[in-house]
Structures are given as C-alpha cells and as structure tokens.
Amino acid sequence: MKKRVNSLFVLALAGMLSFTSCKDNKEAENEPAEPMQHEMHQADTEMDHEGDMMDQSGGEMAMAEFSDENSSMMYQHYLEIKDALVATDAAAAKKAAGNMAGMMEEKNDISSIAENIASIDDVNKQRELFSELTAAMEPALKEAITSGKIYKQYCPMAFEGKGDYWYSNSDQIRNPYYGDKMLKCGRVEETIE
Template sequence: MKKMKLSVSTLVLAVLLVASCNSKKQEETHQHDHAMEAAEEMVSPAENGEALAFKNEESDKVFHHYLAIKNALVEGDAETASEGAKMLLAVDGFKGQEAAKKIEDASDIAVQRDAFVALSASVEQLVASQVSSGAVYKQYCPMAFEGKGGYWLSDQEAIRNPYYGDKMLTCGRVDKVMGEL
C-alpha cells in the first residue's frame, strides 16, 4: 500500500512537472513569437526595400543622431536621449542647436520630449530635400501635449511614439513621406 501511494505520488509529481515544463515552453514560444512580430514591425527600410541615404554627409549624420534621440524617447531613456543630443550638437552646421541643447541638458524625459518637437522641425527642414534613396516618414500624434499634437520623423513606417513611449507606443499616423518608396 505504501509503495502504491509512493508510486501514485511520484506519478502525480511527474505529470505536474511535465505540465509545468510544457507550459513554460509554450510561454517561451509565445514570448519568442511576440518578439519576432515586434522585430518584423521595426524592420528598417534597408531591410525592407531601398536603403535610406542622403545627398550629403551632414544630413546623414544629423538624421542618424536624431533617430538615436527619438528611439531613446520611445524607450523612456533620458540618459541615452541626452547622449544622442550631445552627438547631434557635434555635427558642424546643424541649426537645431537650441532644442538639442535642451535635450542634452535635461534629465527629465518630459522636458526632453517638449524640446523634441522643435528638434523635429529643425531636422525636417534639413533632411526633407536631402533624401537620395529610401524614405523618411513624418509622423504625428494628435494626443501629444494635451491634445495639441506633435510631429516626429522616422526611418520606419511603423509608429513608435516618442512622446508617450510604452504608454501609447503606436498612437499616431504617417502624415508625409519624404524621398522614394
């Protein structure tokens, strides 16, 4: 009788262990699938068509550093946004110095996001006519800044909102495409 209780207990424990492992494996598979879907949404134009390129090196550098700031704001990472702004300030001839300096100096993500509106406008003026291949997407969130709205630029059509980050990651729309698709 004791052997039978022990065998039944062992069997039940083994079934629970297998079920638990299968559940964990299914969860990991689901997480992997979700991560793959997110990665597919964030495919850059270089991987999904024509590579983004600019007519001059200055525009390329400015847009590259601008994207670093935008992506940091999407992630809610004030420190990385500040570092991106510092790199942007080092580009000779960039005219959005005031907004970039505000982002560099601020440790508060809300202050950085406020300054990012003006930075986006400056970067748009510089790169709008400089796209030689690929596309730059001008995107808009109507809910940003208490309903006043806010624009930003992206190298991807998929919306990744720098003004709300993970709170409203996909809030927005593409308003304009600059360059070739």
C-alpha cells in the first residue's frame, strides 16, 4: 500500500512539473494580442540602450543577413509561416508556404515541404510539416547567415512530449506548435550567428 501511495505521489509531482514548465502566466491572458513579427512597423519596435532592436514584448529582435537574396527571402517566408501558426491561422500559413515554394529556384526538401504545407487546410497537419520544414532549414540557414542572429527555440511539450524546435527573429517565445494554448511554452536553445 505504501509503495502504491509513493508511486502515485511521484506521478502527480511529475505531472505538475510538466504542466508548470510550459504553463502561460495568468497575467498573459489579459495582455493584448501582439502583431505578428513579420508585420512589425518601425513604430512597433524600439532601440534599447545598446542599440539592439526590441519587439513590443521587450524581447530582442534579431536582424539576420544572408549571403544571397534567395536565402533571405526563404527565411522571411519561414517566419511568416511560423507567425501564422502562432496565430493558429491555417489560411495565412498556407499562403506563406505557397509563397516560399514559389520563390525557390530549384526543387529540394524545403520547397517540397512548403508545397505540402500550402496544400493543407488543417493547422495541426501544417504544424507537423512545419517541424519537418524547420529541420530541413537548419543547414541552409547556418550556411547562408553572414551577420545577425537567428534564435533556435524549443518546446518540450510539442508532439505529445517529444519536443520540437523552430527558428525566430525574437528571443521571446511565441510557440507555433500550440499557438495561444501554450503561447510562451519553450526556451531559446541556441543562437545562430
């Protein structure tokens, strides 16, 4: 009996810790919605005392530059897909993915995955494909970045606790795998420079 009570206690404690690790603060529920990062205008950003761009939530906005225009556009479309998934907007994700696939000069894994995202209306299936897109983008981003930063972020709760990554131009977490259900679940795992 004592062994069973101990087991139940350990399970309850583990459950509380996993939900607490990615639970949004109650204060966040009352915050106004923030604009998607790719739609920010100059008035939506400001400079901190060191000259870094800051987003409205106080996070650092990273401006990445790439060795070629194709890589720059690919990254911008990727951010548009991510932001659409953060907003749980399947139509916007579909459009951004179609734009990404259309601008690719040659057929590769990235363009194929973007085409698949663009062909699906189900946001949960788009999120699964976005995971594949993120994995395919990593070598391209690391090879092409010449200056600035890209934040590689991680959510341990994504895909039933398997966890997954995404890239962002802000150090603030805006989770594309859960949207407003777990908007701030995650952490910056790596900064690509």
